[in-house]
Amino acid sequence: MSTPKGSGRKKQTPKSTGPRVPGPAEILAAAQTAVEAAQSAAGQALESAQLTAGHAFDAAVRLPPASAQLAAQLPDLIENLTMAIDRLNSTIDRLDRTLALADPAFAAYDRLLPRLEAMIALGEDVLGRLARLPGVAMLGKVTGFGGRRPGEEEPPPEPPKRRR
Template identity: 65%
Template sequence: MSNPKGSGRHNPEPRPKPATPRPKPATPRVPTAGDILAAAQAAAQAAQNAAGQAFDSAQVTASTAFDTAVRLPPASIQLAAQLPDLIENLTVAVERLNSTIDRLDRTLALAEPAFVAYDKLLTRLESLTALGEEVFARLDKLPGVSLLGRLAGTREKSDEKR
């Protein structure tokens, strides 16, 4: 297909990248809802992996115990006889863990809008607090304000807290 305006367009030259990376902000980073959700999902995955490894380990232990049951003393045979029940209990525990992880995942997905709103509110509150501290710092520099504060009784209370 041809362009009716002609081929007057050309690709601009790419901008050179800055030689030095940007400095990181001095304030600590507040985790976002996505960060919290990703951390929860990673924790859920790690828990599932650990439960799977424990289940595999229990199966290997049970099969090894069964193979060597002939050479074991009677107390060991009793322990080996209890292994199927232990494995069944472990299976139930893993299923409960999986359902709990699923519930947590659904709950975090429902709570994500609240986390986003909280992040927005938190940054506004931080800026408002910084502004209030700046106002008080500038007021303290005015002549006579410290005397006025002592007369009003507010300066003594704030000095005691420090």
């Protein structure tokens, strides 16, 4: 740690009161430095441009003809893709409007289906209980409604039993 009044302290010089004006030699040196920097930057830009052009030429020379054709067709492909996306969006909008119109019908079906299922179950229950009543089979044979469905043929009569 150093002491505040050590031998390493520098004497303060009085500051000038006005702004410092550079002399002609300093202005000339700064201008020459700026010219050299501009020339260096221009040279680097020229080298970079030549290198880029060389790479582009090499790539164009080495590019297969099929790839060149594909690259030429790319704008048309992009345009066709945008048209297809527009058609898809309009189709989705139409489907959305159609589903919005059909929504009340779907709601009615949802309310109606459980009732229909209950009625079918009740009908099957009634037919099952009627089939268990004695004499219903005989009544069916007499009336011709022996449990056959329309379009079904009558089963062949049973062969007579032989006695031994």
